[in-house]
Amino acid sequence: xxxxxxFLSTEEIQxxxxxxxxxxxxxxxxxxxxxxxxxxxxxxxxxxxxxVVKIDATLVAExxxxxxxxxxxxxxxxxxxxxxxxxxxxPSLACMTMATSVMDPFTLEKRSATDDDxxxxxxxxxxxxxxxxxxxxxxxxxxxxxxxxxxTWATCMKNTTxxxxxxxxxxxxxxxxxxxxxxxxxxxxxFLERPFISGWVLTIPPLDMDTASLEAMIEMNRNKIPxxxxxxxxxxxxxPVTIAxxxxxxxxxxxxxxxxxxxxxPGAPVVYTSFARGMNMKTSNISMAGPEFAVLxxxxxxxxxxxxxxxxxxxxxxxxxVLDAQAGFExxxxxxxxxxxxxxxxxxxxxTDMVVDxxxxxxxxxxxxxxxxxxxxxxVNESTLALDVIDEIGPAGNFLGHKHTFKNFxxxxxxxxxxxHNNWERWEQNGSKxxxxxxxxxxxxxxxxxxxxxxxxEVEAGIDAIVDAATRDMAEKK
Amino acid sequence: MTDFNAMTEALVECDEDKLFEMVNAALADNVPAGDVxxxxxxxxxxxxxxxxxxxxxxxxxxxxxAQAMGRCxxxxxxxxxxxxxGGGANVLIGTVKGDLHDIGKNLVAMMLESAGMNVHNIxxxxxxxxxxxxxxxxxxxxxxLSALLTTxxxxxxxxxxxxxxxxxxxxxxxxxxxxxxxxxxxxxIGADGFAPDAGSAxxxxxxxxx
Numbered sequence: 001x002x003x004x005x006x007f008l009s010t011e012e013i014q015x016x017x018x019x020x021x022x023x024x025x026x027x028x029x030x031x032x033x034x035x036x037x038x039x040x041x042x043x044x045x046x047x048x049x050x051x052v053v054k055i056d057a058t059l060v061a062e063x064x065x066x067x068x069x070x071x072x073x074x075x076x077x078x079x080x081x082x083x084x085x086x087x088x089x090x091p092s093l094a095c096m097t098m099a100t101s102v103m104d105p106f107t108l109e110k111r112s113a114t115d116d117d118x119x120x121x122x123x124x125x126x127x128x129x130x131x132x133x134x135x136x137x138x139x140x141x142x143x144x145x146x147x148x149x150x151x152t153w154a155t156c157m158k159n160t161t162x163x164x165x166x167x168x169x170x171x172x173x174x175x176x177x178x179x180x181x182x183x184x185x186x187x188x189x190x191f192l193e194r195p196f197i198s199g200w201v202l203t204i205p206p207l208d209m210d211t212a213s214l215e216a217m218i219e220m221n222r223n224k225i226p227x228x229x230x231x232x233x234x235x236x237x238x239x240p241v242t243i244a245x246x247x248x249x250x251x252x253x254x255x256x257x258x259x260x261x262x263x264x265x266p267g268a269p270v271v272y273t274s275f276a277r278g279m280n281m282k283t284s285n286i287s288m289a290g291p292e293f294a295v296l297x298x299x300x301x302x303x304x305x306x307x308x309x310x311x312x313x314x315x316x317x318x319x320x321x322v323l324d325a326q327a328g329f330e331x332x333x334x335x336x337x338x339x340x341x342x343x344x345x346x347x348x349x350x351x352t353d354m355v356v357d358x359x360x361x362x363x364x365x366x367x368x369x370x371x372x373x374x375x376x377x378x379x380v381n382e383s384t385l386a387l388d389v390i391d392e393i394g395p396a397g398n399f400l401g402h403k404h405t406f407k408n409f410x411x412x413x414x415x416x417x418x419x420x421h422n423n424w425e426r427w428e429q430n431g432s433k434x435x436x437x438x439x440x441x442x443x444x445x446x447x448x449x450x451x452x453x454x455x456x457x458e459v460e461a462g463i464d465a466i467v468d469a470a471t472r473d474m475a476e477k478k
Numbered sequence: 479m480t481d482f483n484a485m486t487e488a489l490v491e492c493d494e495d496k497l498f499e500m501v502n503a504a505l506a507d508n509v510p511a512g513d514v515x516x517x518x519x520x521x522x523x524x525x526x527x528x529x530x531x532x533x534x535x536x537x538x539x540x541x542x543x544a545q546a547m548g549r550c551x552x553x554x555x556x557x558x559x560x561x562x563x564g565g566g567a568n569v570l571i572g573t574v575k576g577d578l579h580d581i582g583k584n585l586v587a588m589m590l591e592s593a594g595m596n597v598h599n600i601x602x603x604x605x606x607x608x609x610x611x612x613x614x615x616x617x618x619x620x621x622x623l624s625a626l627l628t629t630x631x632x633x634x635x636x637x638x639x640x641x642x643x644x645x646x647x648x649x650x651x652x653x654x655x656x657x658x659x660x661x662x663x664x665x666x667i668g669a670d671g672f673a674p675d676a677g678s679a680x681x682x683x684x685x686x687x688x
Contacts, residue, residue, distance in 0.1 A: 396580075398581075398584055398585075398588070400537060400538060400541060400585060400588060401538070401541040401542070401545060401588055403542070405538045406492065406538045406539060406541070406542045409536065409538050410536075415536070417533070422675070423657075423674050423675055424660075424674075425660065425661070425674030425675075426674055426675065426678070
């Protein structure tokens with residue numbers, strides 16, 4: 001059977017879903033964008049207090065009919081070999097976005113992230129087997145803030161053929177990303193057939209959104225670019241301190257956005273996500289790696305799965321500042337629990353979501369491989385029971401030299417060359433290295449590899465021109 | 479013409495049936511059995527050994543390759559001259575008296591066999607005098623002592639001392655292993671070598687022989 005972890009029973013999921021519908025019809029949600037309000041109004045939703053939309057359950061139910069189900073969603077790669085589908089549950093990593101610092105892989109010091117870091121990290125993530133979705137792990141700090149989304153898209157497109165996810169700002173952000181994608185794959189028509197990007201859409205809990213995000217979302221829906229739709233309330237701050245109430249509110253916000261997306265364009269793909277999290281009640285620092293975060297990821301994942309939607313959860317972020325025992329535990333606990341319900345998991349950042357350590361890419365990739373191995377469906381059949389082999393070997397025998405072992409050991413046992421499973425002597429022979437040293441060595445080796453450019457000089461120049469134009473226009477606006 | 483490289487490749491790929499077929503075909507073509515053994519099989523096992531050391535091959539694969547080779551050697555044996563049929567070193571392996579642990583010692587035995595040695599696995603709870611009797615009987619060149627308990631480690635020392643007293647110490651190399659054993663202990667009791675795991679035992683045994 002397939003292993004499962006559940007915090008919510010079927011009845012509880014139903015009860016929370018109905019609570020969310022009540023929130024939307026009674027309290028409503030704020031949608032401060034002209035186009036969004038028009039769309040809701042035309043669909044028969046009630047608008048109060050200028051821009052608060054009260055959405056009836058029937059409207060939500062209609063949207064849930066057309067929002068694409070797991071089997072119908074694909075996060076395309078520019079190269080089709082990297083397509084991520086959701087037919088099977090194979091938990092994979094996605095690049096979390098927008099960290100501001102890196103741990104330099106050679107000086108081992110923390111410093112501001114640059115565009116060169118972004119290019120290198122995107123190339124590395126492109127090579128990591130368990131990374132299904134690439135993206136702007138860091139935001140280059142030397143680029144002007146208003147257009148760093150643009151330059152992030154540009155650098156990502158130049159350095160990966162995997163699916164790319166990231167932040168998009170307003171209508172123009174989406175349209176410009178589409179233009180860049182069209183250049184990278186040859187034409188706008190080709191791009192829209194297999195859009196290899198998706199954009200983040202974040203609500204602002206409780207029950208609010210900002211105009212630019214709404215406009216970006218509507219533009220993505222129109223073009224059927226998948227949206228990574230998240231509500232990320234903070235327990236006791238932007239939602240009730242209790243898990244159930246927080247899940248109900250976050251689910252309500254997601255349902256409201258799904259409703260809008262399907263009114264814009266029935267069949268517009270949505271990936272169900274939640275950054276719901278806790279907070280340190282002494283300092284107000286948020287946590288994205290504590291136990292309540294893990295519970296929230298599973299609960300929100302269960303809510304999304306109840307709608308048969310693809311699930312993405314940010315569950316390999318670590319509050320720890322360095323790749324130490326705390327980081328290891330956070331990776332293991334949140335990563336493993338969340339993997340039971342998530343298809344893609346934002347990862348590879350420390351200090352919650354501020355720092356990228358190059359070595360951590362290798363560590364997270366290997367952690368994901370371990371988790372995947374642990375979460376495989378367990379088969380009980382004639383071959384795996386191996387009664388004939390047991391009989392053949394008999395009492396006091398040994399299975400190591402048997403064909404059954406030879407044929408099956410590679411898939412039954414995970415063979416890691418990152419995690420150390422040797423005895424003390426062999427570990428010493430190998431240099432007595434801890435996990436950070438091992439991961440760092442491996443990432444340095446990967447960085448030494450020379451790569452052919454993924455795009456022609458002309459295409460790269462075309463992409464840069466889009467960034468330059470946006471930068472000019474933003475500066476003029478100021 | 480016989481393609482020894484293809485034979486070597488089949489062995490490294492643990493493809494027993496293919497290897498068996500190739501060896502038979504070579505013999506049918508009147509290729510000398512000694513050439514098949516040396517250029518096809520033994521050179522193949524050398525590559526297997528290297529790959530094992532580099533971590534490119536796993537124990538079940540090494541054993542499978544060794545089994546494939548063993549099946550072929552059976553048909554070569556009657557055709558081999560004295561010189562070629564000499565075989566590998568005689569190795570004695572057992573767990574010391576008072577200790578009933580079997581598994582790790584058996585794994586080491588399998589790995590030594592796969593490296594072409596004639597392994598005599600004499601079991602568990604073996605007294606020093608029994609080791610000595612067997613060294614003589616089997617004309618052993620290597621003796622492997624296993625202990626898995628800190629309480630039976632002193633018995634390793636006694637066994638080594640007994641071998642010294644028997645006058646056989648110069649005839650044999652002594653290799654020790656087991657979870658609580660380490661290089662320092664091996665040095666302390668006067669053993670010639672220590673293998674931290676089954677994977678490295680055959681490499682160390684080979685080194686002791688040379």
